[in-house]
């Protein structure tokens with residue numbers, strides 16, 4: 001048994017042990033998730049993951065799990081270069097689908113991605129609910145970090161779909177947890193930040209397969225900035241806005257459920273880019289590094305492009321040109337790449353982002369404050385606008401009780417009413433490949449983050465913010481939730497094998 005384990009570990013070590021290396025995000029070189037790690041393992045079973053953790057923790061070696069590194073900043077690990085990464089993408093079994101009428105459950109392993117499980121379910125007449133993320137992200141990674149889609153009506157944090165979990169704790173033991181309301185262990189496990197251990201398996205709730213319509217309306221900026229966001233968005237199973245500040249417009253995207261026999265074969269892709277588009281966008285956006293005018297030009301161009309549906313028809317593979325569109329739940333809510341196209345980052349189109357949640361009632365006020373800051377940048381002769389291909393994404397979240405969730409109603413010193421849900425301000429921006437890679441008016445982005453954190457009770461998304469932003473936002477988090485989370489963490493991982501800089505900054509390890 002020991003010899004076997006040793007051989008497995010030797011076999012799956014991807015890199016040599018002695019030299020430390022950078023572990024990058026999906027954006028590749030220049031975008032570290034961990035600045036220095038000793039080794040990246042790529043096991044293919046839960047048992048192998050258990051063996052790796054046992055061996056590492058016995059030697060005091062820090063461990064972090066990683067799915068597809070679909071995160072933005074150097075916040076995955078702690079700063080200990082002895083850290084090893086357990087890359088989970090090959091631990092991707094799906095089993096035990098059980099349906100009872102319109103609802104059911106399925107068991108997935110850590111490294112299963114959303115497209116993978118959605119396809120598997122669709123082949124068997126089932127589908128994910130609205131607790132999903134529309135890209136190649138693992139279920140383990142999404143559940144660990146509190147990732148979410150966008151809905152005020154339905155649960156939309158991925159971990160809200162979890163019914164049970166197996167977590168490999170700091171001793172390398174597999175701990176089984178069942179969903180249980182008001183239980184501190186469950187409240188910690190549903191946004192664990194990877195600090196309880198490696199999420200190895202999750203049982204999630206699913207639905208019978210269905211179709212979805214997607215529709216898009218264009219609104220004037222003032223209709224959202226001075227509107228009733230809850231009334232506008234709460235009727236829909238999924239809904240979000242894209243803000244186009246250069247033209248003072250919003251795209252309002254809404255989704256609804258249709259029977260599985262409805263006609264339509266639409267397939268969505270937010271990230272699919274042709275080689276020609278990729279090269280043009282890179283030239284256009286790099287041109288904006290020192291030129292506000294160039295940024296406004298590209299923003300207006302992207303706005304015009306995104307007024308049409310980013311959907312194709314799957315049978316003839318032709319673009320759909322008018323709203324609404326109809327297709328399978330998987331094709332419309334997750335989708336993927338079109339043939340012969342790649343995601344933007346494969347054309348050197350890289351981004352930074354910032355994501356902060358506020359109570360939904362304060363959403364319009366937060367956006368008005370951002371508008372003031374945009375106007376201020378123009379008054380200062382350094383006008384900033386959105387430089388991302390799909391605009392600024394405004395998402396929504398129904399309350400979900402988890403100690404570290406962005407939409408929990410738990411409040412501490414900074415009180416606020418989160419009972420109607422949250423608005424997430426998700427502001428991606430292009431990072432030039434030229435010069436020192438600064439963005440146009442880089443200082444403005446710092447002012448934006450600091451202003452919002454100081455003036456609103458915002459909570460950070462756990463993979464879309466810098467270390468500095470986490471540090472600034474700690475004051476908005478509920479101290480009681482942090483204390484109780486830390487107590488559960490200490491039971492699972494007393495020796496802090498799974499520590500991360502995020503956990504250190506918020507004071508839970």
Ligand SMILES: Cc1cc2nc3c(=O)[nH]c(=O)nc-3n(C[C@H](O)[C@H](O)[C@H](O)COP(=O)(O)OP(=O)(O)OC[C@H]3O[C@@H](n4cnc5c(N)ncnc54)[C@H](O)[C@@H]3O)c2cc1C
Pocket residue numbers: 026064065066067068069070071072075076077088110111133134135136137138139140141142144145146147148149193194195197198199200271463500
């Ligand atoms: C194109 C794109 C679109 C996105 N869209 C959304 C969105 O709509 N909504 C949203 O909320 N987020 C979104 N995200 C963020 C994404 O959901 C999270 O960053 C998610 O954690 C990434 O999952 P991953 O499997 O790639 O994990 P990684 O990026 O590899 O890891 C993320 C973190 O989770 C930990 N981790 C990973 N796997 C496990 C595990 N099995 N057990 C314990 N800890 C683990 C890692 O140590 C790390 O700290 C998006 C990201 C990208 C790149």
Ligand SMILES: *[C@@H]1O[C@H](CO)[C@@H](O)[C@H](O)[C@H]1NC(C)=O
Pocket residue numbers: 005006009010017055056059061084
């Ligand atoms: C245990 O971990 C050490 C350090 O990462 C590694 O060198 C060794 O090969 C591992 N031992 C086994 C039995 O896997």
Ligand SMILES: *[C@@H]1O[C@H](CO)[C@@H](O)[C@H](O)[C@H]1NC(C)=O
Pocket residue numbers: 068089111113136336337
């Ligand atoms: C998605 O991720 C898996 C690994 O989890 C990988 O095998 C696959 O190629 C990826 N698909 C795309 C479209 O990037």
Ligand SMILES: *[C@@H]1O[C@H](CO)[C@@H](O)[C@H](O)[C@H]1NC(C)=O
Pocket residue numbers: 176177178180183184185186
């Ligand atoms: C909470 O859940 C854990 C893990 O499932 C269990 O061990 C514990 O007994 C539960 N606590 C209470 C108070 O029910």
Ligand SMILES: *[C@@H]1O[C@H](CO)[C@@H](O)[C@H](O)[C@H]1NC(C)=O
Pocket residue numbers: 213215216217218323324
């Ligand atoms: C789609 O939006 C348009 C307005 O842009 C509206 O007239 C139409 O009724 C909507 N369709 C659906 C199915 O919601």
Ligand SMILES: *[C@@H]1O[C@H](CO)[C@@H](O)[C@H](O)[C@H]1NC(C)=O
Pocket residue numbers: 259261262263
């Ligand atoms: C879908 O099926 C239902 C019954 O199962 C039927 O009433 C309806 O007419 C069908 N719709 C279409 C578009 O085929």
Ligand SMILES: *[C@@H]1O[C@H](CO)[C@@H](O)[C@H](O)[C@H]1NC(C)=O
Pocket residue numbers: 413475479
């Ligand atoms: C919260 O308020 C209490 C009492 O006023 C104070 O002692 C504590 O320092 C505050 N905590 C934070 C994190 O601000």
Ligand SMILES: *[C@@H]1O[C@H](CO)[C@@H](O)[C@H](O)[C@H]1NC(C)=O
Pocket residue numbers: 286287288289290434435436
């Ligand atoms: C912008 O200016 C910086 C510093 O002057 C320079 O290094 C960089 O190459 C310029 N970018 C472009 C696209 O010209």
